[in-house]
Amino acid sequence: MFMDLDLLAETLAALKRAPFPPGTLHTFAIKANPVGRLLQILREAGLGAEVASLGELRQALCCGFAPGRVVFDSPIKTRAELAFALRAGVRLNLDNLEELERVARLVQDDPTLLDPPPPPAPPQPAVAAGAVAAAAADHPPTRLIGLRINPQVGEGSIAALSTAGRVSKFGIPLQECRAELLAAFRRHAWLNALHLHVGSQGVPLELTVEGVAAVAELAAEVEAEAAAATAATAAAAGHSPPARQRRVLALDIGGGLPVTYGTDDVAWLLGSTAADADPEATADPGVAAASGADASGTVSVFERYARLLQQRVPAIYPAGGSSNTGAGSCGGAASNSGLLLTPPQLVTEFGRCLVAKAAFAAGRVEYTKTCGGRRVVVSGLGGDLLLRAVYLPATWPVRVELCGRGGAPKLPAATAAPPPPCSSPTPSATATPSSTPAAEAGGQDGGGEGGAGGGCVAATDVVGPLCFQGDKLAEGAPLPAAAPGDWVVVPDVGAYTLSMYSRYNSRCSPPVWAYRRVGRAGRGEEEGRAGGAEGRAAGVEAEGGGGGSGGSGGRRLALPGDWAGQVRRGGAYEFVLLRRGENVEDVMAFWNRM
Template sequence: MDVMTDELGIRRGHALRAAVEQGLVGEAEPVVGLLDVTGIEQSATALHAAFATPGVAVTHTFAVKAASLVPVLGLLGECGLGAEVASPGELALARAAGIPAERTVLDSPAKTVAELREALALGIAVNADNPQELARIDALVAAGPSAPAGPPVASPVGLRVNPQVGGGTIGAMSTATATSKFGVALRDPGAEEWVLRAYAERPWLNRLHTHTGSQGVPLELMAAGVRAAYDLAERINAAAGRQQVDTLDIGGGLPVNFRSDDVTPSFADYARVLRAEVPGLFDGRYGIVTEFGRSLLAKNGTVLARVEYAKSAGGRPIAVTHAGAQVATRTVFVPEAWPIRVLALDGKGREKGGEPVVQDVAGPCCFAGDLVAQGRALPLLEEGDYVALLDTGAYYFSNHFAYNSLPRPAVHAYTAGADGSVTFAPVRTAQSQDELVAESGGGLPALRRG
């Protein structure tokens, strides 16, 4: 464990205790999310350092789906990151956070004409997913203002390709399989020839995009996807007789280690593999765009929840907490792919000692499978204790599952001093019952019998 990893755990421990002491969590607010500001800043710094190369323009964007929280996007913006958006809502959040158009990329696989029109009007980079979408962009370009002295579109525009290099250990997260829904499938008959024609017919098409990585995908497979896109860009440019494709958007998807606090693989690990497998990517002829999400935030977040009851069934102790499928949806429904670590804390937010006892950690949802940990050896949890779900800074806060009409919990960012003092700042307030009712149609007329 390196110094930075050790410091992460120390800051987290201070924050967990302070959250209880300061009343951010308790009977009234039994579950909260916590984000480590220093950790986020360090992750952004590590990303910049890993890809920094003299003479190469690198734009790092954050995949907004991983933490769709405006204050977090604003912090990442201050750290020099842009935003990768995949819906009108995510674009609205990025704009609210002050992310400039030149650092924003639109990647949705189901863009409407209105979305495309808005992005092109704002100067946002667009990666077309398929031939039909490219035809829509053609129509928008043709209908736009004439620009005889320059390109017909101000936005950088690229095409997403699927290199079909294979999947990782989680099928649902693998984007470069033979039948993936994303991009133009390069190995399908006639696909590469179509791509070459598409660029030849559109001199303004100047980017190429691929995204192979995600949780469960090894670095070598990610690099193989980038290599396929790089080789294709070389063929496009050779056919054009000029540097038509000037930027390669290599996506994100760096896997996260959910077994310990160690950050492995790191951004530096991935950059080393890319430099070895695709050296031309860093020779200065291409700009680079990245779209990392989970790997920037996961280690820097924790869900903290109160143990409401401690019971047993069939000889197995069960701690019933307020953190379940509503905040840890993937973990509950696909635990083998998305396991998370659980810390047992006492009623003051301090890590518990004592002999580990095999037990279940359950959530509040009204179905039997709502378990965030099953058969886990932990110090015995009791009523009034707390559990901390680690590595939950990405997706767990922003992808709330409204089962049983459970409200979205508050999220707080923290800064921990060397003396153990902790300062919290609000990121999102807890959803009130009035807001929950309004979201569910409250205030609208009751339906009447026909």
């Protein structure tokens, strides 16, 4: 796997430009990609971490995230895990009323669990000054313990990723349990936050925003009850109501921004200065709703989301929000309530949208054959790494590209005419050498085994290494001829691929490399973005055994065409190993652990 650090940086910049409320804590959902060195990069960029298990929590702390910038969500937390989280000082969102009572018993037995969190760790030299300042500002002075609410606003197009339907495994149902939720805040003074997550891929932004609005209304009710109680107590004592801190200190609105997987276009993600992306042509209806283009260009999905929040739930923004304390105001300060003016801190939990487009996977073609009038291309990429794509291809289709051994794409550019169709599915015996930058730089993409000439297009199955018939990345796809030594490349694998890796067949999980451009030929020049079709090819070649998505032995980089083109123009790429690939001994240790 390869991650484009330039695209990742541009994505984070687009997130930071979006008009979310001041002081918003953006966290990264570790479940999307738990690779430690990637998490360190995100931490240094100023993000917090959202975790959903003890393992993810330990990983976040191990990677240097301050406890006050770590959010622990999970539908199941044991007593030991809850106690660990409380002692660590991380933010904690409780999934249900029974879990709430479990925490109540824990803190009753050990009141020190509610002691103020430890102070932030001293800044590390590698951390940017801005990230240090953000960490200090976001370190809460008190424990932040919230309830996860199911706003019950409906589902998106993928039921398995929609968490705010009438029935859901996640959260406390708002419609049935409103009274119990208000009572919980009256009963437990340490309860001070609310959390929701409507869903992710397939969920329109408008639906997500409706979920935020519903929980903001609940927050307003909590504040109104607290204000009334404060006023009653003051009146009984013959005093005016004192100024008070708000009851809900943090509103965690989850993640859920969908991703366009069907194209290399990233204008919907980053924004653009020209209306060069059609938001209605996206692969997912949720993305179409989240994108917008006008005369000034395409608005990034982050800006679109923030604008919708500002319009629908203005009280989560300071001053510009609602000035009343009624429903929807999130407890926005009224002059007669004594409520401090600062809105609750907004927290987000983005994962997929931050990293999905920034990575591709590559596997060596080991064999090709013809069967039933169809080409079959066998590589090391399959259902172990691309689990959803193989087991649920209708819901999670992937793009499959073929590259020559030196990295040049076998298909011509999207604007060029495709190669001629084949009269026979048999691959051509020879191929014409390519004049690609890779070939000019010494990467032999032409001729013989692994030739990039590609030959004619024919229906092709691209299959993986696992021992079941359904291990396919493409079926009957119109692709040029391939040969052993070529590469199968799958874009957009930065999220929910390696984190969902399957142990079936005991294959080795792949290494993860990061790359960035350095030198004169920077991004945006004629060769285009490195993460696009020209920049994708097999970056890792196994020198001994395995190859593709696993294998053992030493590894060396094989330059893709775009990388070679960068070098030829006087620039270069910098490569960083983010994660070592497994070897067979690692796999044996997994199965034989005692």
